[in-house]
Amino acid sequence: MTNTDSWELSEELTMLQDTVRRFMVNDVQPIEDQVPHDTFELPSKLLEPLQKKARDLGLWCIRTPSEYGGTGLDLMGQIVVSEEAAKCRMGAYVPACGAFGSDPPNVIFKGSQDQIERFALPAIQTGEKPxxxxxxxxxxxxxxxxxxxxxxxxxxxxxxxxxxxxxxxxxxxxxxxxxxxxxxxxxxxxxxxxxxxxxxxxxxxxxxxxxxxxxxxxxxxxxxxxxxxxxxGEEGQGFTLAEHWLVQGRLPYSAGVIGIAQAALDMAIDWAKQRETFRSPLADKQAIQWMIADSEVELRAARLLTYQAAWRGALGHDIKVDASIAKLYSTETAGRVIDRCVQIFGSLGVSNELPLERWYRELRIKRIGEGPSEVHRMVIARDLLHQQKGRN
Ligand SMILES: Cc1cc2nc3c(=O)[nH]c(=O)nc-3n(C[C@H](O)[C@H](O)[C@H](O)COP(=O)(O)OP(=O)(O)OC[C@H]3O[C@@H](n4cnc5c(N)ncnc54)[C@H](O)[C@@H]3O)c2cc1C
Incomplete structure (x- = not known):
């Protein structure tokens, strides 16, 4: 997508994606298997080695500008990392189980040098979450x-x-x-x-x-x-200062829910191939095939919308509406996909043997947090209804 002559990720972004993917599979997921199902914070003896490795890989506070000690990824880099980093049990809330630290609310970087030094820098150093x-x-x-x-x-x-x-x-x-x-x-x-x-x-x-x-x-x-x-900033400037970050933040948010839904779908496909009912695998049943096909189609669409919004943002366009479209569609898609995946797993899907039931609960919040779906629909419709000129 970032190559001018193809719809693929650039070589640099593909390498970044591979790095995070390998880190998640080889380092994060085995550690996470050692803690209870609903854990939202790794004990420090498990978290610290992970954080050290992530820093060595150059992945630390990925949205924070590099001059302040973060990785300073642009929007495309952020969504590539966010999608992969969500693929763990606690990934809906804590990407990569906290291995990449936590970006301070970016509005702090609109503050004075003194505010950045007293508040932002120590938080970036430790990875704590304000x-x-x-x-x-x-x-x-x-x-x-x-x-x-x-x-x-x-x-x-x-x-x-x-x-x-x-x-x-x-x-x-x-x-x-x-x-x-x-x-x-x-x-x-x-x-x-x-x-x-x-x-x-x-x-x-x-x-x-x-x-x-x-x-x-x-x-x-x-x-x-x-x-x-x-x-x-000045009195009355609160949302003016923050709006840019609030809008941009919707894209890593969208990519994260896509990552979880993709992980759930991959699990459901494997399961459908091995689980037999009525003398044949679930994968042979059209009802199951359609759930899988619909999920794949919707996830691809959600990913494209999110990538397109990030790409337009990187070009400097106003992406308020693009970000609302991506947030609305990816969170609603992820809700449908996780519901189908739970169904394909049957009782196992709602048990805490698997991450699915946890993802199901957490993905429900995603249609309310960062603006409920209806508010994003309102933003999109208002923009269309108030456009002066016809669309190209
Ligand atoms: C787990 C969790 C964590 C959160 N973390 C934070 C946080 O860190 N910081 C923070 O500030 N907030 C946080 N929130 C709050 C979250 O951002 C709000 O819940 C969200 O903005 C919606 O506000 P509300 O719940 O007051 O719903 P309301 O504003 O009362 O809206 C209720 C419902 O009305 C409908 N609705 C609203 N407006 C319209 C409209 N224009 N047209 C049609 N229907 C509409 C929607 O269905 C909406 O869900 C969190 C919420 C949850 C559940």
Missing amino acids: FTAITEAGGGSDPRRSIRTRAVRKGDRYIVNGTKMYITGAGQARWGILYARTEMEDGRDGITCFVVETDKPGFEARPIPVIRSYSPYELVFEDYEIPIENRI
């Missing part, structure tokens, strides 16, 4: 309107009061990015971005159990003080 807190009880689909958490300026600090909901990683993180409302008189939405530290008074994190074993958190801010030097 959180991003946008969603509130009043709704996550339309945060520009539903954010009620307030940050009120008092001299050289802000006093924050409010509650965030379903925030991933907030129980373990040392810091995170908070989107809160500041007063604006010029008509802007007044959403401002801050770095918040979790060891300061007035901050509390409580787990919210959900469909998967790893709970997101409710965050309560009560007269929580943020020094002005922890504000990123």
Whole structure:
């Protein structure tokens, strides 16, 4: 696809894909077999050797710019790695079981040099995961309107009061990015971005159990003080600063769900060839063949949409709609594929002998997180309905 004369990956991307594939099969998957089914964090004695090997391979915080110690892959590189890194039991939530570290929310790189040095660099060094807190009880689909958490300026600090909901990683993180409302008189939405530290008074994190074993958190801010030097950008710039990253982030997200669905389909094909019912393998039954064929067709389409969006992004186009199309189609496809694969495995598909039932639960979240399917449909339809000119 990145060759000008063919639809194949460039030599460089193919090598990257092979490297990650081999690392997953030879290093990550055998380690993961040593921990319980629903584990979301490897113990450090298993994780550290994996992380060391990943760093030696040049795979560390893949989205983080190389000047700050990440691999700094472009969008095409990110999706190639994300697809392969998802192919393990905990891959829906923790790509490569955490071997590649965790990119800090990229909006931090729009901050001051001091913010980058105090917050981003130590997190990149250790690979720990800071959180991003946008969603509130009043709704996550339309945060520009539903954010009620307030940050009120008092001299050289802000006093924050409010509650965030379903925030991933907030129980373990040392810091995170908070989107809160500041007063604006010029008509802007007044959403401002801050770095918040979790060891300061007035901050509390409580787990919210959900469909998967790893709970997101409710965050309560009560007269929580943020020094002005922890504000990123100007007041009211919060989403303007972050939008580029939020949009781009949908592509590795899409590639990850495609990777999991592909792994499930490969398992289902192997199983269909060996499992016999009514004196012949499942693979001979048309009902099963159609499930396999439909899954293959839809996965190829999802992959192409994701690759095309990344390729357009790399050329510098605005990919807001392309990213919504890729996110919508890949997460809905992955949901259908995993459902068919579970069906092909029968009882084994819903048991915890296999990763399928875990993927089934985690893939269900993917149609809600990073914007529910309906919001992406709205973005796509709005764009089409508001186009001034006809399409080529
Ligand atoms: C496991 C998990 C982890 C999460 N991690 C984070 C995190 O780290 N940080 C963070 O900020 N948030 C996080 N979230 C929250 C997530 O981003 C929100 O759940 C999501 O944005 C949807 O918001 P909501 O749940 O409030 O649903 P609502 O906004 O209340 O929407 C409910 C439903 O209404 C429908 N809907 C909404 N808008 C429209 C529309 N325009 N047209 C038609 N139908 C519509 C959709 O079906 C949607 O699912 C997480 C959620 C989960 C489940």
